[in-house]
Amino acid sequence: MDLANGKTYWNHTFNGYVYPKLEENIECDVLIIGSGSSGAHCAYFLSETNLSVVLVDKRDICCGSTRANTGLLQYCNDKTLTSTIHSFGEEAAVRHYSLCVQALQTLKNQVVPNLSNQSDFISRRSLYFASTENDVPMLEEEFTTLKKYGFPAEYWTRERIQSHFGFSKAASIITDGDAELNPFKHAQSLIHYAHNHGVRVYEHSKIIRKDHSADKNMLYVENGSSITAEYVIYATGYESQEEVLDPNGVIVSSYAIATNPIREIANWYENMMIWETARPYIYARQTIDHRIIIGGLDETTTRVEKRDSMIIHKRDQLLKQLCELFPELEGKVKADYYWGAFFGETHDGLPTIGIYNDYPNSFFLRGFGGNGTVYSIILSQIIRDLILTGSHKDAYLYMKERPTKR
Numbered sequence: 001m002d003l004a005n006g007k008t009y010w011n012h013t014f015n016g017y018v019y020p021k022l023e024e025n026i027e028c029d030v031l032i033i034g035s036g037s038s039g040a041h042c043a044y045f046l047s048e049t050n051l052s053v054v055l056v057d058k059r060d061i062c063c064g065s066t067r068a069n070t071g072l073l074q075y076c077n078d079k080t081l082t083s084t085i086h087s088f089g090e091e092a093a094v095r096h097y098s099l100c101v102q103a104l105q106t107l108k109n110q111v112v113p114n115l116s117n118q119s120d121f122i123s124r125r126s127l128y129f130a131s132t133e134n135d136v137p138m139l140e141e142e143f144t145t146l147k148k149y150g151f152p153a154e155y156w157t158r159e160r161i162q163s164h165f166g167f168s169k170a171a172s173i174i175t176d177g178d179a180e181l182n183p184f185k186h187a188q189s190l191i192h193y194a195h196n197h198g199v200r201v202y203e204h205s206k207i208i209r210k211d212h213s214a215d216k217n218m219l220y221v222e223n224g225s226s227i228t229a230e231y232v233i234y235a236t237g238y239e240s241q242e243e244v245l246d247p248n249g250v251i252v253s254s255y256a257i258a259t260n261p262i263r264e265i266a267n268w269y270e271n272m273m274i275w276e277t278a279r280p281y282i283y284a285r286q287t288i289d290h291r292i293i294i295g296g297l298d299e300t301t302t303r304v305e306k307r308d309s310m311i312i313h314k315r316d317q318l319l320k321q322l323c324e325l326f327p328e329l330e331g332k333v334k335a336d337y338y339w340g341a342f343f344g345e346t347h348d349g350l351p352t353i354g355i356y357n358d359y360p361n362s363f364f365l366r367g368f369g370g371n372g373t374v375y376s377i378i379l380s381q382i383i384r385d386l387i388l389t390g391s392h393k394d395a396y397l398y399m400k401e402r403p404t405k406r
């Protein structure tokens, strides 16, 4: 799958680490296939255990969809808490939102401080505005639900938004405890940490064949080298749909730009991350080198040619949307980077751990959704515990057979 095209930004901000190709037959307790956000978090958390771990990727390290990620980390999901309660019931939905809050805290307090370059992680609040007047009752209901269960949120009226941002939106929710980071640097740093703690890492090593019939899993790389593994984690992102199709998964096309550096933006309060109630939605953030990233304008196509043929048009539309929010940028802003990429969601709004009879002792980590990074933190810890102890009390939420309310 051709995951992303155009001129992506993050790979220009950081020289990745280099790892060898696999050229021999090896054994391990756990094989992680994939070095994006999902595989990197698995490698990080497993490096803290006594298990022998191998990570392989067919591309350069972290050059799947993680390099197209725009790096907004939020505890609120594309599917509101209110709507998640309708689908899964109060207990499961509130637990899922609490796990997203916890994942952000784990990242901030435990993971990032261990990394050599801190991943450009910055705690931020988010502004979630009503795209139209019609969305205000839904936003009010969501605010009431968030407060009822103790999630950190404020409700801002039109006047308050206007006095802090200049633009006029009917209402918004401000959430606390969110963060921005550089997703490419972060995944690279996680793998670097894991490698320093004993995880063997190989790039340009594509798994092309598996034999799950023996006691252990045998996986073969293109050049004939093999890996014998007790457990396998398929952290292969949206391409996992080509291995085993999850009918709950949906692939679409998404677009983003990173502008030229803009030093002063008078009306962008606290550099908050900005998003909206429309679906698909527009979102925006700033970077540590003073660029603005704005993304969205999703299209349903899964054809690479069609996705890529729209990159220039989407770039111009995103710039226009940015200037509508911040008219002072008109004439000063241009897109230094612009890209289109496949993006995975789920019909029911939750990410998934897939376990299949044909893949013994194997886990498919599918962090599909706009909160993919937060999901990969949650799911990688659950999978680590499933391997270590055979259970995790929250695993039921994310199993592909999860219980719905109806």
Ligand SMILES: Cc1cc2nc3c(=O)[nH]c(=O)nc-3n(C[C@H](O)[C@H](O)[C@H](O)COP(=O)(O)OP(=O)(O)OC[C@H]3O[C@@H](n4cnc5c(N)ncnc54)[C@H](O)[C@@H]3O)c2cc1C
Residues within 6 Å of the ligand: 003, 033, 034, 035, 036, 037, 038, 039, 040, 056, 057, 058, 059, 061, 062, 063, 064, 065, 066, 067, 068, 069, 070, 071, 072, 073, 205, 206, 207, 208, 235, 236, 237, 238, 239, 254, 255, 256, 295, 341, 342, 343, 367, 368, 369, 370, 371, 372, 373, 374
């Ligand atoms: C435009 C855009 C913006 C986004 N913005 C955000 C955001 O702001 N916040 C957020 O949290 N998420 C965001 N996401 C989602 C986020 O990018 C994904 O959730 C995340 O990158 C998925 O990581 P992954 O590790 O699962 O997949 P990937 O990064 O694709 O990693 C999978 C890896 O598996 C490897 N692989 C596949 N098959 C094989 C094989 N057979 N052998 C060896 N290796 C293999 C691939 O080469 C790849 O490197 C965004 C996505 C897009 C497209």
